[in-house]
Amino acid sequence: MTYPEGTIIRYSAASRINHWITGICFVLLLLSGLAMFHPLLFFLSNLFGGGQWMRAAHPWIGCVLFISYMGMIVQFWRDEMWSRDDIAWMRAINRVIVNEEEGVPEVSRFNAGQKFVFWAMALLVPVLFFTGLVIWEVYFSTYTSIEQQRIAVLVHSLAAVGAILVWIVHVYSGLWIRGSMRAMMHGYVTPGWAYRHHRKWFRSLVETGSRGPVPRRQ
């Protein structure tokens, strides 16, 4: 993989492929799930070839997303670990929000907001997967009682609403912070971007002479 000269590598090709498999699955699940959730959005079922196709496809897409998100956890969990710095950063969130980042504590590879999105999904995706299995009528309806299925469908819809809200935060952040979209699409950022948004990460790369995405092992 070649990246333009003088840039910093933010995400490896494997990470990007993994991310976008997850992202595409999420959008498809969101559309089909909302169609089954609220009558006003049932028209979205047409995107899947009608209600029967949508009902049949939704759980399979969910399986792909679950496996894909497990891959995301394997790839990113180290850099997503919570630290003291994150609390300091959260305290300065009112300045981050208005794009005044001077004096905001330096951030390593991911900031507290990104970590929140990551761990919220790490919780919600398995919840959605397992409650989804319980209500997967075609294969699993006989393994649980109807009362258990009622609870599962309620938890599934609540978890889905939570995941969609987290996803809205995630997508908007990607649009708001210019350069993030290129990082996730093509894998690289400018040194200025790294300096502005993830200065601690940038310093660790510079100090170890790494081009990214992780510091060179000494």
Place this chain on the structure above:
Amino acid sequence: MSDLQSQDYIRRSATTLTPPMARDHEQEVAKLIDVTRCIGCKACQSACMEWNNLRPEVGHFEGSYENPMDLSPSVWTLMRFAEWENENGNLEWLIRKDGCMHCEDPGCLKACPAPGAIVQYANGIVDFISEECIGCGYCVKGCPFDVPRISKEDHKSYKCTLCSDRVGVGLEPACVKACPTGAIMFGSKTDMTDWAQERIKDLKSRGFEQAGLYDPPGVSGTHVMYVLHHADKPSIYSGLPENPHISNFVGLWKGLIKPVALAGMAFGVLTGFLHWITAGPNEVQPEDDAEAQRLLHSADGPK
């Protein structure tokens, strides 16, 4: 059933607008199943198969008169046989014709996500419109009586239609027609309730003090009602629910959560938009580039 009459709906699944309902000058109907007069001959079961062209696969003898052992996509009504020992130590053979109760407040319809897949006509009949059914199984979760069954072949949900096609042209349901003892009656809901009261009076005079009508208020009454000799203990009749109602889990899922969730999502998107037009995009500034270059050069740059 297919959609024969489409201007007399009182409810239509997953529909936020008022369904066509101008032709509502109809009496509410009811089927009255007098358990005390049933002899368990299964003529109703046969008539149901006959009229509806249902042929369940021939199964195995399971040591019970119950045959087949459960409702299925091709078994819409089923005689359930229960042996119950009463207070005097005598055996009572309780035979109940199971099937859709046609609730006034149908849980299946409430849970259904497919517009028009479940409808309720002005006469009270709850009907599945198969071409709209998506096979999700939500009706199963909505039903307090465990009635709908999803076919593994066509992934559609099936249950008793109360012979809506027969009733629509002024005939009684097939099971009613076939019953040799008059244990199954059909008519307006008021007539059936009145007739039930006479039967109950008679039963009480013959020692069944707890005789009564099963028309559960938890689902606002049903359009299939039972006369029971032991109305205080419906569960002895092969698990007839004591106080059926739409599960609170279903109520929450299909009630409050729907508008609150959509509003929450809309609020999230709107907040993002307001932020975009006030704070605006967060761009890398020339100073950032300069500082980054200074740092890179001071460390010999990345290798």
